[in-house]
Amino acid sequence: MLELRNIQFAYHPSTPVLRNISLTVTQGEFLAVIGRNGSGKTTLTRLIMALKKPTGGEILLHGRPAGHLTPADMARHIGYVFQNPDRQIFRDTVALEASYGPEQLGYSPQQTEALTREALAAVGLSSLTGAYPPSLSRGQKQRLAIASALTMKPAMLILDEPTSGQDARERERLAVLLTTLHQAGLTILLITHDMDLLAACAQRAIVMSQGEKVFDGPAASLFQDMDQLKKWGLTEPAVLSISRQLVPRGVTPTFSLEELTNSLINRLGRNRHAESSTTY
Numbered sequence: 001m002l003e004l005r006n007i008q009f010a011y012h013p014s015t016p017v018l019r020n021i022s023l024t025v026t027q028g029e030f031l032a033v034i035g036r037n038g039s040g041k042t043t044l045t046r047l048i049m050a051l052k053k054p055t056g057g058e059i060l061l062h063g064r065p066a067g068h069l070t071p072a073d074m075a076r077h078i079g080y081v082f083q084n085p086d087r088q089i090f091r092d093t094v095a096l097e098a099s100y101g102p103e104q105l106g107y108s109p110q111q112t113e114a115l116t117r118e119a120l121a122a123v124g125l126s127s128l129t130g131a132y133p134p135s136l137s138r139g140q141k142q143r144l145a146i147a148s149a150l151t152m153k154p155a156m157l158i159l160d161e162p163t164s165g166q167d168a169r170e171r172e173r174l175a176v177l178l179t180t181l182h183q184a185g186l187t188i189l190l191i192t193h194d195m196d197l198l199a200a201c202a203q204r205a206i207v208m209s210q211g212e213k214v215f216d217g218p219a220a221s222l223f224q225d226m227d228q229l230k231k232w233g234l235t236e237p238a239v240l241s242i243s244r245q246l247v248p249r250g251v252t253p254t255f256s257l258e259e260l261t262n263s264l265i266n267r268l269g270r271n272r273h274a275e276s277s278t279t280y
């Protein structure tokens, strides 16, 4: 649905920020863009959202050149959730905030209300429709920003560092929400430093380093080369670290919490069986 061809970009002509980035996002994918601070991840998404124009190369949306599209045009296809939800929340109640997009598109009050209700239910905020947005927790604000994007019925959602500033419970809730939205057919592109979130949700990983794309492949294969991972300034997910430490106890390295849990339950079961065999 989205294609970047040899994208170049510089804020100042003498300092290139993105060099020759090519990538294709297929409908229904869940991908994560990762890399050190300043590697160009946010800039890349600004270009996708038409908030900046590339200095070279071309962006295609649904197979058609998108160079003439404005940020408002792109927002109908791709929802963008900022790293800091306070930057995009400005209305007095949760329901009013989420209804901004459909109102701007000229939907009737009934359609706007239905889209808002559906989006707030999807993110688990139905009970807070009358709440004052600044009084929400960081995680709730993040989910409100996601709901606002969902009311536009986008084909794709881009989230910039969605777990930053959130506690473990909110991060876990967000991972479940994103997985559910993906299973419902939404294409998701995540910019993140949170390797646990990547491991929990993303199928494909793209690594940026100094403005270049240096890795593009299945998330699982990213963690096979630890030396390379360190060179890119990345760490492995906590589940993988824990499972590696349990290898002497018969656990296979994995970054899937479910696989690790199953493996431990199996080990426990086998140990119990061995113990009971010894007793009798």
Ligand SMILES: Nc1ncnc2c1ncn2[C@@H]1O[C@H](COP(=O)(O)OP(=O)(O)OP(=O)(O)O)[C@@H](O)[C@H]1O
Binding pocket: 011, 012, 017, 035, 036, 037, 038, 039, 040, 041, 042, 043, 044
């Ligand atoms: N508005 C701007 N004007 C000038 N330079 C900028 C601007 N925004 C970003 N940069 C520079 O562009 C480069 C890429 O920044 P960008 O924010 O895209 O990186 P990032 O990978 O998203 O970093 P982070 O993980 O810290 O958010 C950095 O060197 C940054 O200083």
